[in-house]
Amino acid sequence: MDYYLQQLVIGLSLGMVYALVAIGFTLIFGVLNVVNFAHGEVYTIGAYAGLFVVAAWAPPLAALLLAVLAVGALTGVGLERLAFRPFRRFTDEASLKSRAMREATLMSSLALSIIAREAIELIYGSQFQTVPLKLLLNEPIRLGPVTIVNGDVIIFVTALAMLLALQFVLTRTRVGLSIRAVSNNALGARYVGVDVDRTIAWTFVVGSAMGAVAGILVGLYYGAIFPSMGFNPGVKAFVAMVMGGLSSIPGAVICALIIGVAEALSTIFVASVWQELVAYAFLIVTLIFFPRGIFGGARERV
Amino acid sequence: MSASERPGKGLSRLLTLAILIAVFALAPAALYLAGRSYLYQVANLIMIFALLSASMHLVTGVAGLLQLGHAAFYGVGAYTAALLATRFGLPFPATMPLAGLAAALVAFLVALPTMRLVSIYFAVATLGIGQMLYLIMLNWVDVTKGPNGILLFNALRIFNFDASKPAIAYYVVAVVTVVSILVIHRLSHSYYGNALRALREDDQCAEAMGVETVRLKIQSFTISGFFAGVAGALWAHTAGYVSPADFSFTVSILILSMVVLGGLGSLPGAIVGAVILIGLPELLREFKAGDYRNLIIGLVLFSVILFLPRGLIGEASALDLMRRQFAGAWRRAPDRRGGMGWR
Amino acid sequence: MTALLSIEGVTRRFGGLTAIDDVTASLRHHELVGLIGPNGAGKTTLFNLISGFTPLSAGAIYFKGRRIDRLKPFDIAHLGVGRTFQNLRIFPNMSVFDNVSVGAIGAQGVGVVSTLLRRRGPAEAISEQTWAALRAVGLEAQATELAANLSYGRRKYLEIARALALDPELLILDEPAAGLNDTETQGLADFIRRLHKGGLSILLVEHDMKLVMSICQRVVVLASGRKIADAPPAVVKADPAVLEAYLGVET
Structure with missing residues (x-):
């Protein structure tokens, strides 16, 4: 029983990480209807940037997270510039969402993700980076019969805080409102004076910042930072997005938590190496049986 | 009336002849003169990837289905061949067709439920299934020996004849590859190929013209899987070693890059893509730049999409394909029972 | 003589909207029928119902006496229904x-x-x-x-x-004259007439009234998803219900 509870807690914190990554996918999908294949690399870049900051200044955790947030935001801008903007000639809804760019940007972001991963590997090598021990988030915490580590709590709390912050940004700020406007109706947004190009860039900023923070959190949690670390969380977050109905943030978050918990609990039944299969199984089942996402019909936009 | 009597088919004959001469005479002569067995391996690898890229060409270039898990079928073939050879001592002529059939069977089973998915959903489903197969190769240690891989001793045996000498192995790979590519050529340059092209261009419209779209998609996917499996057998028997790393997502992307680089829908393009993307890094390795291999692949893919959307020899612009593929994908379709994302 | 194509009480709803409301019509062998109606009358929807792209909500469609409304588009094509698309869909x-x-x-x-x-x-x-x-x-x-x-x-x-x-028995043309100038439309009219003379049955959905009135033997008029007229061109032209539906906007 205790073991189950423990796995549940681990699953929730894992799920929160996927949720942070999934939000980037979902936001970008909402605005452009494209899949950003380089999103996993943003996560990796977040982790490496965090490591770099730690090595250089050893700041407190909060400052570290802010620094990574900034790096993620910059990465988002660069990514949008390189892999998405070149394919965008018009900013009306038709050419923005249902035309030319879907698969082109899928491949360009894929190409960029290869480039980013390989560049990191050339600079840092393919091996695991060592995270200073004192920074590792694995101090045990005993909660009655259950033992968890402080990383679980920190990840959960940080992610929750970021989700709330996101909610605030999306509903209360100009940028957030324009993101929602563009994802609802790009042409309409344009008519009422929203700068669509800027808004798209901002979407990448917000999404990538969250993805990058997820990267460093996991890096510090497992102490495993390596060039291809972004692939698996990327896939799982993507699955969460598809399960959640593609452009629903609450849907993606809930599904990310489901995937996280399912993965953690799967170790009860099968060897942990098969854990990775869980997300793919969810993906296939969702695609085949619930093409609108598991919450069905109602498709809430961002 | 055969393919050659359809209009505009003169050039391809010449090209075929040129390739045949290059593969069976010029390249072996050059390799013999160079006299390094390492170069034979490179040549084999190029041919194996030419076959992989040609088989993906059929599905992605001709039929327009974005396939992100091709390497998994390659892997299924390679593991089938390796297991049959090591466990049952079957020789190459037996393992090769069986490897192809195993991969085709898996592809068929994958295609059945996923073929009704539209465009990007299909791409993602193939990615997911490719990864699942990869994870099985990696983790089903009892059968696949996991990350350690399987070693084949006396790998390239054709009944009692040992064909593992580099020059002979080269010809074995060349014959299998050339025959396979000719079969793919016959399929893609025929009315059958036209039906597949119609799927790529506008599958709804093709269906209104009486083309059974789903059946054709499943067929082409299965055939493509078969040849990927054959390529896997070639790899297992010439390299003498299979391990999961050779069948990862990166390899799928490598094959996709070959098809995109050569140009969607062009079989010569797919082959040229394979020659460039395998040959170029090997050439660079000579100059001690082998580490940059994947980086180069990424850069090539990126620049092709950005600057050369038709690829080197393509018949369909990648951008164009995307446009049509995706124009319909997200359309709100209240008139379709499955709703969004289904057709 | 039995009908080649008969549409019986066909209804199609999209959510709350009834795009096609209990339409019954038929087309005999070797007949050239025009289908007209103001924008949004449901012409293209009816087309998609016939060619199997859209499932019916109610009713039935028969082709050569065979029920086709449950068939897949390619089956319907195999039976001998060829179609074109309103917005050109060439490869x-x-x-x-x-x-x-x-x-x-x-x-x-x-x-x-x-x-x-x-x-x-x-x-x-x-x-x-x-x-x-x-x-x-x-x-x-x-x-x-x-x-x-x-x-x-x-x-x-x-x-x-x-x-x-x-090699269809029935050819259905979805607004073939859209985007053509007068000379081209005239050429198209001649062409369609030739096809018809050659033995083809044709259903023509068209916006261009002049074209429809000049070549069709019979005209079916749809308005808001309902059939409001089904008669030879001369009769339809004088039908007050048709004039009202068009509100004098068209010829």
Whole structure:
């Protein structure tokens, strides 16, 4: 029983990480209807940037997270510039969402993700980076019969805080409102004076910042930072997005938590190496049986 | 009336002849003169990837289905061949067709439920299934020996004849590859190929013209899987070693890059893509730049999409394909029972 | 004589909207019927119902006495219904010949085995049918050209040729004259008349009233999803209900 509870807690914190990554996918999908294949690399870049900051200044955790947030935001801008903007000639809804760019940007972001991963590997090598021990988030915490580590709590709390912050940004700020406007109706947004190009860039900023923070959190949690670390969380977050109905943030978050918990609990039944299969199984089942996402019909936009 | 009597088919004959001469005479002569067995391996690898890229060409270039898990079928073939050879001592002529059939069977089973998915959903489903197969190769240690891989001793045996000498192995790979590519050529340059092209261009419209779209998609996917499996057998028997790393997502992307680089829908393009993307890094390795291999692949893919959307020899612009593929994908379709994302 | 195509009490709802409301109509062998109606009357929806793209909410559709409303589009095509699309849907990256061949392929079918064995029979049949269709529309000289390079007017004929290559008994044309100038429309009218004389039954959905009134034997008028008239052109022209539906906007 205790073991189950423990796995549940681990699953929730894992799920929160996927949720942070999934939000980037979902936001970008909402605005452009494209899949950003380089999103996993943003996560990796977040982790490496965090490591770099730690090595250089050893700041407190909060400052570290802010620094990574900034790096993620910059990465988002660069990514949008390189892999998405070149394919965008018009900013009306038709050419923005249902035309030319879907698969082109899928491949360009894929190409960029290869480039980013390989560049990191050339600079840092393919091996695991060592995270200073004192920074590792694995101090045990005993909660009655259950033992968890402080990383679980920190990840959960940080992610929750970021989700709330996101909610605030999306509903209360100009940028957030324009993101929602563009994802609802790009042409309409344009008519009422929203700068669509800027808004798209901002979407990448917000999404990538969250993805990058997820990267460093996991890096510090497992102490495993390596060039291809972004692939698996990327896939799982993507699955969460598809399960959640593609452009629903609450849907993606809930599904990310489901995937996280399912993965953690799967170790009860099968060897942990098969854990990775869980997300793919969810993906296939969702695609085949619930093409609108598991919450069905109602498709809430961002 | 055969393919050659359809209009505009003169050039391809010449090209075929040129390739045949290059593969069976010029390249072996050059390799013999160079006299390094390492170069034979490179040549084999190029041919194996030419076959992989040609088989993906059929599905992605001709039929327009974005396939992100091709390497998994390659892997299924390679593991089938390796297991049959090591466990049952079957020789190459037996393992090769069986490897192809195993991969085709898996592809068929994958295609059945996923073929009704539209465009990007299909791409993602193939990615997911490719990864699942990869994870099985990696983790089903009892059968696949996991990350350690399987070693084949006396790998390239054709009944009692040992064909593992580099020059002979080269010809074995060349014959299998050339025959396979000719079969793919016959399929893609025929009315059958036209039906597949119609799927790529506008599958709804093709269906209104009486083309059974789903059946054709499943067929082409299965055939493509078969040849990927054959390529896997070639790899297992010439390299003498299979391990999961050779069948990862990166390899799928490598094959996709070959098809995109050569140009969607062009079989010569797919082959040229394979020659460039395998040959170029090997050439660079000579100059001690082998580490940059994947980086180069990424850069090539990126620049092709950005600057050369038709690829080197393509018949369909990648951008164009995307446009049509995706124009319909997200359309709100209240008139379709499955709703969004289904057709 | 029995009807070639009969539509019986067909209804199609999209959510709360009833796009086609209990429409009954028929088309006899060798008849040229026009289907007209103001924008949003449900003409294209009815088209998609006939060709199997959209499922019915109620009613039934028969072709040659066979119920077809549950069939897949390709089955309906096999039975002998060829169609074109309102917004041109040619295959731009294929040659003119290859475009048209798809119709013949649809009718004849293609198989992996016969392709690999290079069986002459099926390929020859496809080739013959393709050339016949190309000749019918006068595109044989441009057979090897890329479809995307054709002029707009020629593409219209390409679409019709592709449908003809199916060797259909019933040809349904969805606004073939859209985007054509007067001379081109006149040419198209002559062409459709020729096809009809050649023995084809044709259902023509059109915006251009002049075209419909000049060539059709009978005109069905839809308004807001309902059939409001079904009579020869001269009668329809004078029908007050039709005039009202159009509010005098059209001729």
